[in-house]
Amino acid sequence: MRAFDAVGRHMSFTAGAQALTVTQSAMSRHIGTLEDLIGKPLFERGPSGLKLTAAGKTLLPVVNKSLDRMEFALNGIRDEQIETRPLRVHIPPSLLYQNAITLLRDFHAEHPDIRIDVLTSNVTGEPRTDVDMAIVFDRPRVDDKVADLLRLVRVAPLCSPATAATAADKSLEHFLRDGELLHVKLEGEPRCLLWSAYADQQRLDIDTAGGMAFDTAISAARYAMVATGVVLADIDMFAQEIAAGRLVMPYDRVSADGFGYYLKTNVEDLADPAIVLFRDWIIRHFRDRPLDASSL
Structure with a gap:
């Protein structure tokens, strides 16, 4: 999900990999695993770059928001400041x-x-x-x-x-x-x-x-x-x-x-x-x- 979020934010496997400090091949494997899991492609790969498919457009905002909430909750627990966002x-x-x-x-x-x-x-x-x-x-x-x-x-x-x-x-x-x-x-x-x-x-x-x-x-x-x-x-x-x-x-x-x-x-x-x-x-x-x- 982090890989999909990073690629989706940057619309680039290279930039997404740099954001997570992993290799581009690792990002591709993660995205491939997620696409196999849901049975649908998330990106269209073309000469003009990446584009989200209909499935990708549906999933990306949910993943963005879910990861943000998880980060907020984890930070609160770590800092012993558990409160609603x-x-x-x-x-x-x-x-x-x-x-x-x-x-x-x-x-x-x-x-x-x-x-x-x-x-x-x-x-x-x-x-x-x-x-x-x-x-x-x-x-x-x-x-x-x-x-x-x-x-x-x-x-x-x-x-x-x-x-x-x-x-x-x-x-x-x-x-x-x-x-x-x-x-x-x-x-x-x-x-x-x-x-x-x-x-x-x-x-x-x-x-x-x-x-x-x-x-x-x-x-x-x-x-x-x-x-x-x-x-x-x-x-x-x-x-x-x-x-x-x-x-x-x-x-x-x-x-x-x-x-x-x-x-x-x-x-x-x-x-x-x-x-x-x-x-x-x-x-x-x-x-x-x-x-x-x-x-x-």
Whole structure:
């Protein structure tokens, strides 16, 4: 397993052997033994180098994580500091800063013995970093992870009170045509994706190409509060700003665009009591109370 882990990390038998200070032939024998054991090849060997097979792609992250946990446990026993390792949890930045900080505080108050390392990155779907659990912003997908729907996103045009005042006697279509659309960019998608989807659902004939774009919803919403733009934003995420009047929803035209927040967990990690506890806790709290700042 160490040999497979080393070769998989470096995608090279030579570099893997150097990392473990063994010969390349020894690495090849270990990989061959593992492939014989499972009855499937783990690497494709070609002129452009090594590539993981489907079996290799499935096995490598499990081996990486298992070896890391074994090392953590062995080090703790050796140093006579037996304790649980921290859970690495990913949360998208806007959800984290707007809503989940208080949720994490409440979990820590109830379970102070469970340590959590919080990571955030602005990606659509799963993060690229190795984590134990991830709350992701995405559309429904079928993959090898356990996916728990926390809530579907509801969006509507939001703006400052001054901008909302210009909506008097205007239709929503006219209001959006006259205003500046603020975009929240999604990784790998056109900058106007969300506004275009909203316009199609609401049957609005508007130009969605122009306007300023931001990489997080919280940045776009903050800009809308102090400028003249209109942001298509999650009304649950910004419930506190709406309640306080800092953001205004001048038209009751709420739409669900298919995106939502999902908790993604590796199947094999459901044997970890800390992961199961955190998963059950956060699903229950999303179910029992809306995750908006006014309810936290």
